[in-house]
Amino acid sequence: MSRKVLMKGNEAVAEAAIRAGCKLFFGYPITPQTDLSEYMAKQMPNRGGLSLQAESEIAAINMVLGASASGARVMTSSSSPGISLKGEGISYIVGSDLPCVIVNVQRGGPGLGGIQPAQSDYFQATKALGHGDMHLIVLAPANIQEMAILTGEAFDLADIYRTPVMILADGALGQMMEPVDFAAKPVRVLPEKTWVCNGHQNKRPMNIVNSLYIQPEELEQKNIERFERYKKIEETEVKYEEYLTDDAEIVVVAYGITARIARTAVNLARAEGIKAGLHRPITLYPFPKKRLNKLADKVDIFLSVELNMGQMIDDIKLAIECKKPVKHFGRTGGVMPVPEEILDNIRRLAK
Amino acid sequence: MKKATFKTELCKGCGLCVTACPKHIVELDTKSINAKGYHPASCTDDDKCIACGMCAIICPDVVITVIKEDKDK
Amino acid sequence: MNIVFEKPKALADVPFHYCPGCTHGIAHRLVAEAIDALDIEGQTIGIAPVGCAVFAYNYFNCDMVQAPHGRAPAVATGIKRANPDKFVFTYQGDGDLAAIGTAETIHSGARGENITIIFINNAIYGMTGGQMAPTTLLGQVTTTSPYGRKAEIQGNPLRICELMSTIEGVAYAERVALDNVKNIRRAKAAIQKAFEIQRDKKGLSIIEILSTCPTNWGFSPAQSMDFVREKMIPYYPLGVYKDITKGGANNE
Numbered sequence: 001m002s003r004k005v006l007m008k009g010n011e012a013v014a015e016a017a018i019r020a021g022c023k024l025f026f027g028y029p030i031t032p033q034t035d036l037s038e039y040m041a042k043q044m045p046n047r048g049g050l051s052l053q054a055e056s057e058i059a060a061i062n063m064v065l066g067a068s069a070s071g072a073r074v075m076t077s078s079s080s081p082g083i084s085l086k087g088e089g090i091s092y093i094v095g096s097d098l099p100c101v102i103v104n105v106q107r108g109g110p111g112l113g114g115i116q117p118a119q120s121d122y123f124q125a126t127k128a129l130g131h132g133d134m135h136l137i138v139l140a141p142a143n144i145q146e147m148a149i150l151t152g153e154a155f156d157l158a159d160i161y162r163t164p165v166m167i168l169a170d171g172a173l174g175q176m177m178e179p180v181d182f183a184a185k186p187v188r189v190l191p192e193k194t195w196v197c198n199g200h201q202n203k204r205p206m207n208i209v210n211s212l213y214i215q216p217e218e219l220e221q222k223n224i225e226r227f228e229r230y231k232k233i234e235e236t237e238v239k240y241e242e243y244l245t246d247d248a249e250i251v252v253v254a255y256g257i258t259a260r261i262a263r264t265a266v267n268l269a270r271a272e273g274i275k276a277g278l279h280r281p282i283t284l285y286p287f288p289k290k291r292l293n294k295l296a297d298k299v300d301i302f303l304s305v306e307l308n309m310g311q312m313i314d315d316i317k318l319a320i321e322c323k324k325p326v327k328h329f330g331r332t333g334g335v336m337p338v339p340e341e342i343l344d345n346i347r348r349l350a351k
Numbered sequence: 352m353k354k355a356t357f358k359t360e361l362c363k364g365c366g367l368c369v370t371a372c373p374k375h376i377v378e379l380d381t382k383s384i385n386a387k388g389y390h391p392a393s394c395t396d397d398d399k400c401i402a403c404g405m406c407a408i409i410c411p412d413v414v415i416t417v418i419k420e421d422k423d424k
Numbered sequence: 425m426n427i428v429f430e431k432p433k434a435l436a437d438v439p440f441h442y443c444p445g446c447t448h449g450i451a452h453r454l455v456a457e458a459i460d461a462l463d464i465e466g467q468t469i470g471i472a473p474v475g476c477a478v479f480a481y482n483y484f485n486c487d488m489v490q491a492p493h494g495r496a497p498a499v500a501t502g503i504k505r506a507n508p509d510k511f512v513f514t515y516q517g518d519g520d521l522a523a524i525g526t527a528e529t530i531h532s533g534a535r536g537e538n539i540t541i542i543f544i545n546n547a548i549y550g551m552t553g554g555q556m557a558p559t560t561l562l563g564q565v566t567t568t569s570p571y572g573r574k575a576e577i578q579g580n581p582l583r584i585c586e587l588m589s590t591i592e593g594v595a596y597a598e599r600v601a602l603d604n605v606k607n608i609r610r611a612k613a614a615i616q617k618a619f620e621i622q623r624d625k626k627g628l629s630i631i632e633i634l635s636t637c638p639t640n641w642g643f644s645p646a647q648s649m650d651f652v653r654e655k656m657i658p659y660y661p662l663g664v665y666k667d668i669t670k671g672g673a674n675n676e
Binding site for chain 1: 465468482485490491495502530
């Protein structure tokens with residue numbers, strides 16, 4: 001029997017992680033993510049796991065590296081400035097082909113920025129989480145139920161593709177409460193972890209977890225192999241949701257909390273007779289390039305709505321190969337737009 | 352009988368074994384050059400070797416194996 | 425026939441890449457000898473640092489994980505917390521442990537992580553070509569202290585064993601040297617003791633090993649041993665700085 005519980009987004013991610021078999025959590029306090037760490041600290045000891053507060057974000061991500069290298073399902077969470085600190089470790093984790101889940105409950109930046117919701121880490125999350133040729137799978141939930149579902153999926157994706165997976169949320173999703181159903185999800189077939197460093201017990205050859213390849217040809221080959229995996233991810237793991245796009249002339253593209261406000265704006269536009277629709281990417285990497293490209297054949301114009309100065313708009317332009325104009329509307333610094341502001345932009349573009 | 356055996360191909364000619372030998376019978380062989388390009392160390396007088404293992408203990412490259420005859424046999 | 429000395433089994437049959445006379449090879453061997461002595465190769469996970477010993481993962485037969493610069497104790501924490509019954513050791517140089525990774529070092533001690541840290545102190549950055557380390561001695565010339573390290577400009581060298589011995593969760597801290605056979609034997613015993621402390625789940629054990637860098641010091645291997653004896657040991661005295669199994673310090 002499924003039962004809904006009222007939870008904060010941060011707590012829902014933590015609960016879903018524990019249910020997905022996350023045995024270790026390493027965190028460091030930072031607003032607006034902290035209640036995720038607190039939930040873990042309270043729950044893990046009673047549920048066969050461990051939650052540890054590290055001395056820094058840097059230490060936390062490297063504890064994740066170690067736990068993952070030795071075979072555990074492991075997670076860390078932070079908010080924007082803390083994610084920057086994790087960048088080094090994330091790059092090593094990618095270079096070592098280790099699975100883990102990293103949560104970014106975004107706040108405004110740059111620098112210490114603010115503590116209110118933002119989506120200004122889009123570039124970082126999708127293109128520059130660390131040095132080197134690399135990506136993470138980036139999942140962008142838009143409600144608390146999805147926070148839970150995508151967290152469970154993130155662990156499976158991480159194990160299947162041997163890659164870190166990021167849940168890219170924001171301060172609003174982290175802090176708001178909604179009913180969540182933690183009903184069991186379909187189980188995916190996971191590969192055996194033959195590469196784990198947990199002591200060979202004299203029963204198998206020694207394993208090495210490493211990101212150093214001093215021979216250029218060897219390193220190039222590792223990168224080519226990893227990008228073949230990314231290609232498979234792009235072919236099979238793209239997720240998005242659409243609303244009223246069938247006959248839309250103007251399509252709003254928005255993800256996460258912004259997509260919910262945009263949906264209201266689309267409804268308001270429709271009430272005025274404007275043929276507006278909404279495309280909501282759920283996976284930011286892989287980005288729904290093919291679908292957007294197809295939409296561009298029948299849509300007149302796109303409006304990218306983001307809590308930043310214009311980041312995802314670049315990916316939309318690339319996806320549709322500049323077949324149609326793409327405009328941006330954003331609020332930043334922690335300011336949330338109201339539906340009427342988005343409606344104003346839709347009206348302007350519909351003329 | 353050989354007590355200290357040198358894997359000369361591993362030797363980097365650092366000479367630490369030469370300094371450690373209490374019998375002063377380990378030397379770098381200046382007449383030969385190994386594949387790494389070094390004059391490898393070797394024991395010049397096996398009869399004088401007391402198999403103390405000091406050359407092997409200070410060797411940074413695990414070049415030397417030392418054995419001792421069992422006196423009971 | 426008695427074998428007086430042979431390559432330990434936990435050490436891979438691979439030639440070291442280290443420079444002639446570099447004591448990393450001795451330190452690697454001593455760690456492998458301790459692993460053999462306790463027969464724990466199958467239960468051990470080693471952590472390679474960034475620095476000259478970055479390739480340490482090629483030289484041991486136990487499972488090995490390569491860590492970002494300075495983060496080995498954090499990586500070790502992750503492994504150990506996921507596998508509390510396994511043996512975990514880090515192998516770190518002075519730049520790795522005492523500069524960029526100081527926070528990780530101190531806090532792994534504060535948490536009493538049940539791991540063993542092998543700390544190679546040769547007072548210089550070897551891999552990058554002889555720059556000043558946090559443990560470079562006053563007056564010592566390096567490529568980034570070309571006029572000799574001056575306290576008023578570059579600060580004073582850090583004494584890690586002394587520092588770590590003040591931390592509650594540190595169970596064992598000893599400084600040893602590899603400058604002669606007697607001290608190498610002492611170092612071997614210290615490393616084995618450190619693994620025993622870990623086996624008995626007493627807390628963090630750290631063995632600081634005064635080592636050489638003939639290439640970047642600009643000395644012959646034999647002269648380098650003299651430098652350890654004459655310059656390093658006076659500033660970094662050898663001895664046991666903490667041993668909770670004996671209660672207190674026991675300096676030589």
